Amino acid sequence: MTTYNAPVEEMMFLFDHLKDNKNYNEIEKFKEINSELVKDILIQAAKLNQEVIHPLAKIGDEKPCIYENGIVRSPPGYKEAYKKFINEGWTSLSCDPKYGGQGMPKTVSTFFEEMLSSASLSFKLYSELSIGAYNCILQHADEKIKTTFLPKIVEGKWSGTMCLTESQCGTDLGLIKTKALKQKDGSFSLSGQKIFITSGDHDLTENIIHLVLAKIPGSPEGTKGISLFLVPKFNVNDDGEVGTRNGVSTLSIETKMGIKGSPTCVLNFDNAKGFLIGKENKGLSSMFTMMNLERIIVGIQGLGIAETAFQNSVAYAKERKQGKSNNNADNKTDAILKHADIRRSLMNMKSIIEGQRSLAFWLSQQVDVSLNHPNKEIKKEAEEIVSLMTPVIKSFFSDSGMEITNEAIQVFGGYGYTKDQGIEQLYRDNRITPIYEGTNSVQAIDLVFRKVLNNKILNKFIKIINNEIDNNQSNNDLKNFSNILKKNVKTLTDFSNWLEEKNKNKKDDVSSACNDFLKVLGYISLGFAWFKMTKVSLKKTNENKNFYEEKINTAKYYFEKISPRIESHYNSAISGSESLMKAKFN
Numbered sequence: 001m002t003t004y005n006a007p008v009e010e011m012m013f014l015f016d017h018l019k020d021n022k023n024y025n026e027i028e029k030f031k032e033i034n035s036e037l038v039k040d041i042l043i044q045a046a047k048l049n050q051e052v053i054h055p056l057a058k059i060g061d062e063k064p065c066i067y068e069n070g071i072v073r074s075p076p077g078y079k080e081a082y083k084k085f086i087n088e089g090w091t092s093l094s095c096d097p098k099y100g101g102q103g104m105p106k107t108v109s110t111f112f113e114e115m116l117s118s119a120s121l122s123f124k125l126y127s128e129l130s131i132g133a134y135n136c137i138l139q140h141a142d143e144k145i146k147t148t149f150l151p152k153i154v155e156g157k158w159s160g161t162m163c164l165t166e167s168q169c170g171t172d173l174g175l176i177k178t179k180a181l182k183q184k185d186g187s188f189s190l191s192g193q194k195i196f197i198t199s200g201d202h203d204l205t206e207n208i209i210h211l212v213l214a215k216i217p218g219s220p221e222g223t224k225g226i227s228l229f230l231v232p233k234f235n236v237n238d239d240g241e242v243g244t245r246n247g248v249s250t251l252s253i254e255t256k257m258g259i260k261g262s263p264t265c266v267l268n269f270d271n272a273k274g275f276l277i278g279k280e281n282k283g284l285s286s287m288f289t290m291m292n293l294e295r296i297i298v299g300i301q302g303l304g305i306a307e308t309a310f311q312n313s314v315a316y317a318k319e320r321k322q323g324k325s326n327n328n329a330d331n332k333t334d335a336i337l338k339h340a341d342i343r344r345s346l347m348n349m350k351s352i353i354e355g356q357r358s359l360a361f362w363l364s365q366q367v368d369v370s371l372n373h374p375n376k377e378i379k380k381e382a383e384e385i386v387s388l389m390t391p392v393i394k395s396f397f398s399d400s401g402m403e404i405t406n407e408a409i410q411v412f413g414g415y416g417y418t419k420d421q422g423i424e425q426l427y428r429d430n431r432i433t434p435i436y437e438g439t440n441s442v443q444a445i446d447l448v449f450r451k452v453l454n455n456k457i458l459n460k461f462i463k464i465i466n467n468e469i470d471n472n473q474s475n476n477d478l479k480n481f482s483n484i485l486k487k488n489v490k491t492l493t494d495f496s497n498w499l500e501e502k503n504k505n506k507k508d509d510v511s512s513a514c515n516d517f518l519k520v521l522g523y524i525s526l527g528f529a530w531f532k533m534t535k536v537s538l539k540k541t542n543e544n545k546n547f548y549e550e551k552i553n554t555a556k557y558y559f560e561k562i563s564p565r566i567e568s569h570y571n572s573a574i575s576g577s578e579s580l581m582k583a584k585f586n
């Protein structure tokens with residue numbers, strides 16, 4: 001079985017030294033969220049994740065969810081752990097105090113999301129969609145729905161789902177067939193089938209609140225005619241308690257390659273009572289509230305799983321003895337940690353993980369500004385940056401999770417491939433993250449066509465990076481890094497100009513370049529994150545020598561060994577699409 005130690009020191013380093021967004025620091029209600037409080041929360045969170053949740057990862061894999069006579073049962077131990085989880089108030093961490101939440105900023109809750117992902121993604125998924133549903137209801141529902149449903153969701157007594165997918169439509173939601181008929185009392189009656197619904201049914205909560213996309217007869221074709229409905233598993237009585245069973249039933253659950261402790265359900269809606277959320281035919285944009293925040297969290301899932309893979313790889317590399325290293329002095333067999341190639345694997349992992357954690361922290365500040373800043377202009381600017389970076393965090397982090405879990409299997413050799421050490425499970429569990437919440441390729445297409453070619457948000461992000469470089473011009477210790485970052489930003493600008501040009505008459509060139517562009521933006525964003533961490537670390541080497549020298553060395557590794565990937569993606573992309581479009585696949 002794997003082990004997990006929550007990286008509290010790493011997280012506190014970010015909270016203490018990189019909470020540098022002026023707009024974030026102006027948000028009144030977050031001024032009292034100080035270092036001491038956050039450390040306290042993270043220590044409690046670490047204890048829960050290490051001791052209670054992490055052991056459930058293996059159990060869920062070996063004894064997956066069971067479907068019996070229409071009922072879904074969670075793996076052994078999940079019920080007890082979930083009870084503890086909600087009793088300690090973890091579902092409410094970032095929710096509004098008005099509905100029973102603790103009102104913590106994303107800068108704090110994102111750390112918690114990472115820990116949960118590291119400990120057990122399957123267990124995490126039971127509460128994850130609840131927070132997504134909470135956000136969607138909070139922003140789009142009327143006050144009656146909010147007061148009826150939000151307090152129970154925040155408390156964790158009721159959970160949430162997101163019901164988009166049907167057998168004929170995954171990426172293309174315009175093909176949805178589920179129907180919603182308006183009733184005399186203003187409610188709707190929903191009929192249809194949804195597939196692949198995470199936590200669609202289970203035995204951890206007394207009610208499940210489904211957010212369902214459906215079409216009202218007579219509405220426009222395609223995505224313009226989709227509405228959003230809240231459909232509870234059990235109807236809710238006037239006193240706010242659970243009443244009769246609604247017309248939602250579970251037909252089956254999927255047998256999957258990973259996240260086996262999480263039920264993925266086929267749900268039937270047979271004249272199920274539902275309530276419209278937001279306006280008719282505007283369902284997709286309301287659902288995007290849930291999906292956009294969810295997409296960032298899927299990226300964090302990749303980061304969390306990668307962290308567990310990294311920690312276990314380091315531990316194994318210290319213990320496993322094979323061969324002699326180049327500097328072997330005593331003629332005894334060395335730990336594989338001494339071999340340069342193993343160190344290369346570990347440094348790939350470390351430099352990407354620490355860079356991504358820092359980037360996620362930076363983006364969390366932007367999310368907090370976009371949700372809470374009193375100034376509309378500032379709020380909007382932060383929203384734009386969040387919208388640019390959402391597909392990057394989702395895809396780049398989840399793809400890196402695949403690279404890192406794959407590399408971890410390699411460090412373990414044959415013991416990585418066999419089941420005992422639990423490393424192969426990390427690879428299998430992470431494999432869903434590039435697929436759900438919109439596949440990574442579709443995220444890359446969204447990034448390029450909607451966010452780079454259609455508006456100028458990218459230029460604003462480039463300006464932020466350039467300002468950071470310019471403001472540190474006089475710092476000679478940062479010179480090497482700023483030179484590389486400057487060169488990379490130039491490549492990014494050349495790349496976006498190339499996209500603009502090709503978009504005029506060679507769309508296939510653009511479409512085939514989207515994945516490469518997302519990677520380029522991802523690696524440059526990590527360079528930006530490393531640049532900021534290095535700036536702080538250079539000033540601090542007298543305080544905690546080991547920690548800060550290690551940071552500076554890892555930054556050096558990132559800029560020398562990882563950032564050259566940027567040029568390779570760029571060169572591949574600008575070679576165009578001729579050969580791939582010409583292929584016949586006979």
Ligand SMILES: Cc1cc2nc3c(=O)[nH]c(=O)nc-3n(C[C@H](O)[C@H](O)[C@H](O)COP(=O)(O)OP(=O)(O)OC[C@H]3O[C@@H](n4cnc5c(N)ncnc54)[C@H](O)[C@@H]3O)c2cc1C
Binds near residue numbers: 171
């Ligand atoms: C374990 C699990 C949990 C899930 N949880 C949920 C959930 O809670 N709620 C929910 O609603 N759904 C859920 N899903 C569904 C998931 O979101 C979809 O599987 C995913 O969005 C992809 O849809 P699809 O499987 O139909 O693939 P398709 O849309 O058929 O895509 C197949 C391939 O074609 C590519 N492709 C599609 N369109 C384009 C295009 N325009 N241009 C280029 N390439 C394209 C895709 O990138 C992909 O590689 C879950 C799925 C799984 C496996």
